[in-house]
Amino acid sequence: MTDPIKEIAAKRSVEAVYTGGTVRWSANGQKLFSTCTNVVKVIDLEDNSSSYTIGDPEDELRITCTVVDKNRNRLLIAYNNQVIREYTIPLDPLATKPELARTWKTMHLAPILVMEFNEEGNLLATGSADHIVKVWNLTEQQCTHTLKGPSVVSAILFGRNEKLVVGYIEGQLHLYNIMKGAPKKHVMTWNNHNSHITGLLQVPDSRVIVALSRDQTMSLHETETQETLRVLPLYESIESxxxxxxxxxxxxxxxxxxxxxxxxxxxxxxxxxxxxxxxxxxxxxxxxxxxxxxxxxxxxxxxxxxxxxxxxxxxxxHDEIYSCCLLGKGETYMAVGSNTSEIRLYNTKTLDCQLIRGHTESVLSVVSPSWDTSILASCSKDNSIIIWRLVTSSEDIATLVPLCAATGHANTVTALAISNSGRAPFLASVSSDCTIKLWGLGNYGKMKEAKIDMEKGFVEQLPKLTCSSTMVAHGKDVNCIDISESDALIATGGMDKLVKLWQVDTNKMQLGIAGTLSGHRRGVGDVKFAKNSHKLASCSGDMTIKIWNISEKSCLQTITGHTCAVFRVLFVRNDSQLVSADSAGIVKIWTIKTADCESSVDGHTDKIWSLSKNHDESEFVTAGTDGRIVVWKDVTEEKQRKEDEKRREAIEQDQTLTNLLTQKRYSDALVFALTLVKPYCAYKVINSLMSEETPEELSTAIGRLDSRQIEIILQFCVKWNTNSRTSLVAQRVLFEIIHTIEPDQLVSMPGAYGYIESLLPYTQRHMDRLDRAKQDVSLFNFVWKQMRNAV
Structure with missing residues (x-):
């Protein structure tokens, strides 16, 4: 693509869908109801495009727990203000969002931590941090029981024969009889556990319940005889x-x-x-x-x-995302490095994700070479680099298999770059230990998939790459690295405010000093070589982007416009434009020749750490501290096409209106103007009608309008009435409407009273102005007559 980019728009995004708490199945097993801070995300397991959100993302309340009844047609959500909202889940899978059925205040004194339905779905139990369990009859909409316990409630289960079992975080189990008229509510306490009760389960076709605990045991209890059948070791702290x-x-x-x-x-x-x-x-x-x-x-x-x-x-x-990289045939996969030790491998079409384990700390950079998009290199805070190969199974499930590892940096490996040619392939890495290292990849094609025992050290079991050259690059942490199109130069940027250039001898795989570019006043965030010219772009915490001449090692241009630190920069459109991203989440498009900002988009709510493009520069991917991955597409052509279409439609409409006015088809012209909601066109038509010799023309034209068109013309009248130059038309139209349309029909319009309230103040002003003018005319006539009589 060669046309300049003027506008970009978000094509799709990967956002948080679960932030801890409860997740429930839908009735057909195709959807999940997951808690995401203050909303419930409905995840469609078959079709990602059908996923949606229940609740208001701007709501300040936080969800504490959710529950779905046994028939899965009701969803209850508890909030941290102890309010419960009940939603009706539609049975039709094609139906839209669940509808809010009711809301009630539970009167708990602390957040609700657990909710459970009984088998029939007519009773609900809510357990809170205030040590209280309340039982609600949903049919009669009343609280039937309030049961005080010894500590915070952690689990609830409705047993057979109207029994209720409650587990607490200190390990106690209470058995309650909730039968109406029961002489005693609390009938039994079991003290078989000494830690948090994490789960209560009903054994099918029996009266036995299973209690799970973090004390590494489970216990079996009979709810009728109230005896403990057995306590069994599980040798693990059980969570669920x-x-x-x-x-x-x-x-x-x-x-x-x-x-x-x-x-x-x-x-x-x-x-x-x-x-x-x-x-x-x-x-x-x-x-x-x-x-x-x-x-x-x-x-x-x-x-x-x-x-x-x-x-x-x-x-x-995702928490915080540091790097994204498109890979695979047709760029159908995306590797994501984030604030976790796993690499997240996304299918870009289905957004299905595989978690790839290998590193032991946060993954800071992932890169894939253009000459083999099945290869991926990753680096981490664990001081290591791993080379992976993308493998796709017959079921179209992809994974990354490790080929080899590179160790040798004494501190965090912050960034990677791979050569642009596969003839003499190499990998370059920079680190917080202030060094740059060169690694030859000449035998990568012969590397076989390593057999890994996940119980042992991952990197230690992989074949090792040999470092062919090491140089001390900067005086402080090195942030970024890039390789020129010819593979002859490497550029690095560091916290010492410098950009360093390095020569690469691909025959000997050795590094040499090529020069230093100084001028930034803060640490350098990113460096990028132009593809088809001897230029280099760098961005910095000093809020500027600099364009350098590599041959002369001089600054050609300094681009300003960002209001905070610039972290990422890219050359696009045959090196004629730049895309940059900053710490406020802003993405900007620049034309280098004029240093003009073509577009500025608020893409994220926090720092953008990753900015990449696809092979034809039609799409861009950004990610950062807010955990969102946003795919942007170039909409310049699409927007221009829409603008041209609007312009053409406007010309056609103006011509149609002119033709109708020329032919004196005023009624048709008025209907046309109101249908298109064009106030100025309607004003022109009414002016023409008022200037006609036959005044009943306007009355006839208004009489032909339907109720919707009358409402539109009343809206126009409200605007016209605010200006003394157009108020005459507004008053005349209002006069004709009042005398043409029945009062009952006029009052029945949805906004009738609003229009009247808006018309009255300005109408009063116009009347006052006319009264003053009338008085002035009378005074002028009196003075004139007196002057003539005096003569």
Whole structure:
């Protein structure tokens, strides 16, 4: 694409869909209701475009928990002001958002932490941090029980025969009889646990309940006989559990493993590693026969029941994103490095995400070479670099397999760059240890996929790249690096306010000093070589962008316009334009020749750390501290086409109106002007009607209007009446409307009273002005007559 960019617009974005808390299945097993701070995100597992939000994102209230009834046609949301909102979930999957059915204040004294329905769905129990459980009859809309406990409520379960079991964070279990007229509400206390009760489950076709705890045990209790059947060790701090259709217990906890147990004996049937972090919640959907697991890193993982294979992974919240990179054939995948140790690999079409484990700390940079888009290099705060290959399975599920690693930097590896040619491929890296290193990739094509044992050190098991050259690059941390199109030069920028140039001997794979570019007054955030000219762009914390002549090592141009630190810059459109991003989340488009800002877009709410483009520069990707990934597209041509279309329509409409006025078809012209909502055109038509010799023409034209057109012309009258030059037309139209249309019909219009209220003040002013003019004329006549009589 060669046409200059004038406008960009967000094509789509990847935003937070889960920030911790509860996640519920929909009735058909295709949607998830996930908590995202102050709203509920409805995630469509089959079609991402069908996802939507329940609630107002601007609402200051925070969601504490949610619940869906057993039929899954009602969603209840509890907020931190102890208010519950009930939404009706439509049964039709094509229907739009759930509707708010009712809202009520629970009178709890602290946030509601857990809510549960009974089997029939007519009773709701709410447990709070105020140690109280309230039971609500939703049919009669009243609170039937208030049950005071020993500590904060952590789990609730409706048992058989109108029993209620409540678990507390100190490990107690209370059994309540909530039958109407029961002589005693609290019937039993079980003290088999000494830590947080994290789950209560009903064993199918029995009166036995299972209690799970963080004390690494589970207990079985009979709700009728009130006896404890057994307490069994699970050898893991359990966070959540569910019962599958085979009657076995599935648990997740601190080990990041899903485990299947026989309930009666706690015999371990199978287990599978799901995440390197703790797993917080698991739920089973019998319709789709799948598990939903949430991790402590706020990721959602959908698993198949039979083999516990991951069917879908959704990143709930990215936290802070440092780098994004498009890769794969047709750029169908995007690697994301963020404030976690995993690389997030997105399918750009479906937005399905795979979590790739390898690094042990935050991933700061991911890059892919143009000569082989199946290769990816990543670097991290763990001081290491890993080379990956993108592999796609027959089921179109992609993953990254490790090929080799590079170690040698003594501190955080901050940025990477890969050569633009595959003839003598190399990787360059910079670090907080102030050095630049060169790594040869000559044998990358022969590298085989490494077999990794995830229990052992990841990087230590990989073949190692050999560093061919190391140079001390800057006096302070090095922030950025880029390689020229010819692979002959490397540019680096650091916190010492300098841009350094380095020669690359690709035969010996050695670095040499090529020069220093000074002029920035703050640390350099990014450097980029022009593709087809001897220019280099750099941006800095001093809020400027500088264009340098590489040959003469001089500054050609300083572009100002950003109001805060500029972190990223890109050459586009054959090096004639720049795209820049700053710490306030602003993206700007610049024309280099004139230093004019063509467009400025508020893309993020915080710092933008990543700015990249696709191969034809039709799309750009930004990401940053706010955790959002935004895909921008060039809409210059589209906007120009729309403007041309509007201009053509306006010319056609003006010509049509002129033709109608020339032919003296005033009634048709008035209808035409009102249909297009053109106040000035309507004013011209009414002026023409008023200047006609037959005054009834205006009355006839207004009589032909329908109620919607009458309402539009009244809106015009309100505006015209505010100006003394156009008030005559407004008053005349109002006169004709009052005398042509029945009063009942006029009053029945939705905004009738509003129009009258708006017309009255200015009408009074016009009357006062006319009265004063009349008095002035009378005085003038009197004086004139007196003067003539005197003569």
């Amino acid at each position: 559990g569910t019962i599958g259709h085979n009657g076995n217990l599935f648990t997740v906890g601190e080990e990041g493993v899903i485990k299947e147990f026989v309930i009666e004996t706690a015999k371990l049937v199978r287990k599978k590693m799901i995440s390197s972090s703790q797993l917080d919640h698991i739920s089973y959907d019998v319709v789709s026969n799948r598990f939903l697991v949430t991790s402590a890193e706020q990721n959602l993982i959908v698993l198949d029941f039979e083999d516990l294979k991951s069917v879908r992974q959704i990143v709930g919240s």
